Amino acid sequence: MFKPITIKDIALALDLSASTVSRALSDSYEINPETKKRVLEYAEKNNYKRNPIALSLKQRKSYSIGVIVCEVANSFFSQAIDGIESIAYKNGYNIVISQSHDSSDQEIMNIQHLANRSVDGILISLSAETTNFDHIQKLHGAGLPIVFFDRIYDGLATHKVSSDNKKGAKMATQHLINKGYRKIAHLANAPHLSITKERLAGYQEALTENGFKVDPSNITYCHHGGSSQKEVDTAVQYFLSMKDKPDAIFVASDRLSIGCLTALKKFSGNNYDPAIAGFSNSDVLDLFKSDFSSIRQPAFEMGRVATDLLIQLIESKYPVHEYQSVVLGTELIERIKSKPRN
Amino acid sequence: MFKPITIKDIALALDLSASTVSRALSDSYEINPETKKRVLEYAEKNNYKRNPIALSLKQRKSYSIGVIVCEVANSFFSQAIDGIESIAYKNGYNIVISQSHDSSDQEIMNIQHLANRSVDGILISLSAETTNFDHIQKLHGAGLPIVFFDRIYDGLATHKVSSDNKKGAKMATQHLINKGYRKIAHLANAPHLSITKERLAGYQEALTENGFKVDPSNITYCHHGGSSQKEVDTAVQYFLSMKDKPDAIFVASDRLSIGCLTALKKFSGNNYDPAIAGFSNSDVLDLFKSDFSSIRQPAFEMGRVATDLLIQLIESKYPVHEYQSVVLGTELIERIKSKPRN
DNA sequence: ATGAAAGCGCTAACAA
DNA sequence: TTGTTAGCGCTTTCAT
Numbered sequence: 001m002f003k004p005i006t007i008k009d010i011a012l013a014l015d016l017s018a019s020t021v022s023r024a025l026s027d028s029y030e031i032n033p034e035t036k037k038r039v040l041e042y043a044e045k046n047n048y049k050r051n052p053i054a055l056s057l058k059q060r061k062s063y064s065i066g067v068i069v070c071e072v073a074n075s076f077f078s079q080a081i082d083g084i085e086s087i088a089y090k091n092g093y094n095i096v097i098s099q100s101h102d103s104s105d106q107e108i109m110n111i112q113h114l115a116n117r118s119v120d121g122i123l124i125s126l127s128a129e130t131t132n133f134d135h136i137q138k139l140h141g142a143g144l145p146i147v148f149f150d151r152i153y154d155g156l157a158t159h160k161v162s163s164d165n166k167k168g169a170k171m172a173t174q175h176l177i178n179k180g181y182r183k184i185a186h187l188a189n190a191p192h193l194s195i196t197k198e199r200l201a202g203y204q205e206a207l208t209e210n211g212f213k214v215d216p217s218n219i220t221y222c223h224h225g226g227s228s229q230k231e232v233d234t235a236v237q238y239f240l241s242m243k244d245k246p247d248a249i250f251v252a253s254d255r256l257s258i259g260c261l262t263a264l265k266k267f268s269g270n271n272y273d274p275a276i277a278g279f280s281n282s283d284v285l286d287l288f289k290s291d292f293s294s295i296r297q298p299a300f301e302m303g304r305v306a307t308d309l310l311i312q313l314i315e316s317k318y319p320v321h322e323y324q325s326v327v328l329g330t331e332l333i334e335r336i337k338s339k340p341r342n
Numbered sequence: 343m344f345k346p347i348t349i350k351d352i353a354l355a356l357d358l359s360a361s362t363v364s365r366a367l368s369d370s371y372e373i374n375p376e377t378k379k380r381v382l383e384y385a386e387k388n389n390y391k392r393n394p395i396a397l398s399l400k401q402r403k404s405y406s407i408g409v410i411v412c413e414v415a416n417s418f419f420s421q422a423i424d425g426i427e428s429i430a431y432k433n434g435y436n437i438v439i440s441q442s443h444d445s446s447d448q449e450i451m452n453i454q455h456l457a458n459r460s461v462d463g464i465l466i467s468l469s470a471e472t473t474n475f476d477h478i479q480k481l482h483g484a485g486l487p488i489v490f491f492d493r494i495y496d497g498l499a500t501h502k503v504s505s506d507n508k509k510g511a512k513m514a515t516q517h518l519i520n521k522g523y524r525k526i527a528h529l530a531n532a533p534h535l536s537i538t539k540e541r542l543a544g545y546q547e548a549l550t551e552n553g554f555k556v557d558p559s560n561i562t563y564c565h566h567g568g569s570s571q572k573e574v575d576t577a578v579q580y581f582l583s584m585k586d587k588p589d590a591i592f593v594a595s596d597r598l599s600i601g602c603l604t605a606l607k608k609f610s611g612n613n614y615d616p617a618i619a620g621f622s623n624s625d626v627l628d629l630f631k632s633d634f635s636s637i638r639q640p641a642f643e644m645g646r647v648a649t650d651l652l653i654q655l656i657e658s659k660y661p662v663h664e665y666q667s668v669v670l671g672t673e674l675i676e677r678i679k680s681k682p683r684n
Numbered sequence: 685a686t687g688a689a690a691g692c693g694c695t696a697a698c699a700a
Numbered sequence: 701t702t703g704t705t706a707g708c709g710c711t712t713t714c715a716t
Binding site: 003004079094099285 | 346391398413415420423437438458460484600604624626629630
Binding site for chain 2: 708710712
């Protein structure tokens with residue numbers, strides 16, 4: 001079938017030893033330029049390619065990094081992946097993407113799969129469901145480099161890259177307040193996620209600073225990150241069921257923003273039209289939903305930074321003990337209008 | 343650092359030979375149940391994991407398949423990837439995704455990278471730019487299993503999975519005609535892509551059957567698949583510059599649909615508002631652009647079928663010479679209104 | 685039922 | 701400068 005040419009073949013053909021060929025190929029200096037040329041030419045002519053698997057086995061290194069996100073069909077993550085790619089490729093690394101679909105079990109399976117010595121390190125944004133970190137803990141303890149991005153787990157001493165969620169949430173909430181909205185609800189992600197807590201804190205801080213009281217009944221969580229629309233529907237219906245309905249909603253994520261707008265479109269009659277501001281990196285939404293304000297995260301940059309840190313970790317000669325927590329700024333795109341007087 | 347336990351370690355600890363341990367682990371039957379139990383228990387307790395790289399080297403098989411698409415941040419492809427995942431994982435395969443970003447050079451690099459014996463087969467949807475197939479040809483000739491999906495290259499004898507592009511395009515065009523539109527332009531993808539030709543054919547057939555004449559000046563191509571918005575802007579501006587502007591546009595792809603709507607929003611004044619129907623798998627667009635009719639492709643299913651065929655190819659004992667071309671149906675989601683009389 | 689040995693493709697320490 | 705040898709972790713004849 002598919003039997004590529006090996007170093008041995010070259011050695012045989014050129015009447016050299018395998019090691020000499022290897023040396024020629026890896027541009028070692030302790031070699032006769034003449035021999036080197038012969039080898040290189042022969043290799044080129046016969047389309048020789050290093051077998052990366054053999055190399056991996058030998059070097060205990062695969063030059064590939066695992067990426068775990070909840071889903072690629074999400075503007076934020078696909079942009080982050082582009083950033084990851086850009087740095088990984090530049091450094092000679094492959095990336096292996098797997099999706100948790102916000103399921104903790106799936107995430108564990110993915111991690112195990114990747115960790116089985118086939119990736120040199122892992123870049124992970126946690127699933128909405130994950131509350132138990134044993135598997136990650138263990139792997140990290142065993143020496144596998146791991147860098148968190150976006151959805152962080154603070155309990156692990158390693159590099160972390162996220163955006164300034166609190167500030168972003170605060171900006172968004174303040175923006176709603178500025179526009180005249182007075183009962184601002186919060187559609188939140190799974191409660192244990194780092195981003196959930198931070199965004200909640202920003203929301204609360206904005207309210208408090210403006211003399212509003214924080215009413216827990218104005219906050220609904222989506223425990224599965226909105227991975228099923230039903231979950232979001234339920235949350236939105238809850239808002240709709242309130243006697244005094246919110247006049248604005250601050251939505252915690254890209255996924256939820258889409259889900260929330262979908263649900264509102266489905267359930268709310270013409271007489272109810274709350275202002276919406278939410279985290280979102282969707283170009284499409286931004287473009288066609290003209291009354292939706294969004295907080296944009298520097299997803300591409302986040303991917304780049306996280307990958308850079310991971311590769312540093314992987315390639316470090318000595319165990320690293322100083323870990324960084326990088327926090328990137330967000331941007332508010334204002335689209336909603338002032339609240340109409342009535 | 344990260345030094346996992348190996349078969350040797352187990353053998354040493356249990357005073358057995360490596361081969362016996364291997365047999366126990368791989369559930370061979372020529373082994374003493376007692377020994378087997380001991381090994382299994384020890385392995386379990388010490389968290390033994392097979393080294394997949396060593397296995398790959400030995401078996402000349404990596405249990406991973408490469409996927410090449412233009413970008414994951416595209417509803418159609420991300421849905422297809424979900425389908426690919428579902429089948430791949432079920433069969434014990436990993437997937438390695440890489441993006442061509444519709445650049446031919448990038449695509450070649452990706453293919454080379456994947457093909458270097460580190461994947462067992464490749465699933466590919468061609469980049470918009472690709473006109474030279476030598477690299478694919480060569481790899482396929484060398485025995486690497488390749489399955490095309492969506493954007494096919496007919497010149498290669500292998501499995502192909504696509505949707506019924508011609509029919510879909512025809513439906514869409516007919517739909518526009520039914521709604522009363524008379525000058526229907528076509529915003530097409532790169533001219534050499536299979537999908538471009540098929541969709542063009544459907545468009546033309548619908549026009550012809552309805553007694554319209556096909557006017558080439560109503561057709562604009564995006565040679566890079568709309569990977570830069572500028573390209574789409576130019577195309578749309580061309581339509582806008584026409585003396586007799588089209589009253590409807592049939593758009594060839596997901597990416598282009600978004601690009602086209604974006605461009606129209608940017609450039610067209612209030613006095614020009616053509617009806618748009620296009621290929622798109624975007625939930626968001628579907629939801630919030632209420633006057634946009636879309637042709638939906640069974641992306642998930644396409645991914646499933648293609649992966650299934652690829653795995654068949656990979657696991658076939660004998661060279662396969664009978665290749666399938668699977669064509670899946672599309673669905674038209676009608677949203678645009680009838681043309682207003684004036 | 686178990687072990688010894690070879691080999692997958694490659695590199696690197698050591699010898700020559 | 702080049703060759704020899706061993707070994708990365710695993711499976712698989714072939715002996716025992």
